[in-house]
Amino acid sequence: MKTKYNRRKSKKPFRKTKKLHKSIRKTRKRKQRGGNDKYTKTLSNQTVISDSVTSIGDRVFAHCSGLTNIVIPDYVTSIGYRAFKGCSGLTSIIIPDSVTHIGDYAFSGCSGLTSIIIPNSVTRIGTGAFQGCSGLTSIQIPDSVTSIAAFRGCSGLTSIIIPNSVTSIGILAFEGCSGLTSIEILGSVTSIGDSAFKGCSGLQSIVIPDRVTRIGDRAFSGCSGLTSIIIPDSVTSIGDLTFSGCSGLPSIVIPDSITSISWGAFIECSGLTSINIPNSVTSIGDSAFEGCSGLTSIVIPDSVTHIGRNAFAEIPFINAEYVEAPLRFHHLFAGAAVVVEPRPASQFVLK
16 A cells, blocks of 8 residues: 555656646747747737736746737736846837836847837836847836836937936946936936946936935946036935046036045046035045046145045146145155145145
8 A cells, every 4th residue: 555655646746747848848839939829819910918918927928039019908917027038029019008017127138129108007117127128219207107227228228307206216227328318307316326327428417306315336437428417415425436437527516415525436537627525525535536637626625534545546736746735645645756735826725
């Protein structure tokens, strides 16, 4: 009896394994065709999802490179994680008003996608939802969305408006959107995440709204085309390397609300010619202005008690033969022939 019992038990996992292998074979065939026969049908080069479907599951159409067009019915309420990831042949899609949720990386890698309409019913656009959609030239973010971290690597985007409903621009939100020349951020945004606009080399100007309190690490790093930026008094923190490599920026006004300038905040901003540091600042971090080779003058207030290593490295006037600087900062000018206490006419001034 014991032997028979063991034999019966051993058949069940074997049968399950056979079913699993059969399912995998069907899935491979479905991906080659570009759809799921149970839930889709093809009409005039369009893949139409059955009306019985209320949710498009995780990875359902992932890497279906032969998929060019798809119709999502009005009954669908959510598009799952990586649902259409890598569908490089997909050129357009209409998301119905019934959809409230677009999952993480739902359309990532859909490089052939040129347009998409997101309805106002959508309350969440997942992380990286449109990442790498390099063919996308424009997109309208609905007023119902509160945070964005979805368009990394969308190099074809040229302009974007972030609506009033959005309170947070997330990590890597528009990183690598090199074609982006203008962006309008409406008034509700309170934070700009790390690397949010990193590598947006075509971006020329940006106005940060009055409610923003934090600009994250590397938020505008590598924005070499940026010539103008306005930082409001509401900002209390500028992260590490925030404006690093913004070589086209000729000047910047640091608001009185800032108490410290972080590590590498303006490193390699070679276009900067002058900068005024407000009385609120007590600390200038390591390499803060390193490589700002265009700087000809800088004003440092009495409030500054700490200047980090290499804060002004590779700046021509720092290595001049004659420099006037406060005694406590003389160690920063080892390359100068003569270092004395400042006069009002000096290029390097302590107010």
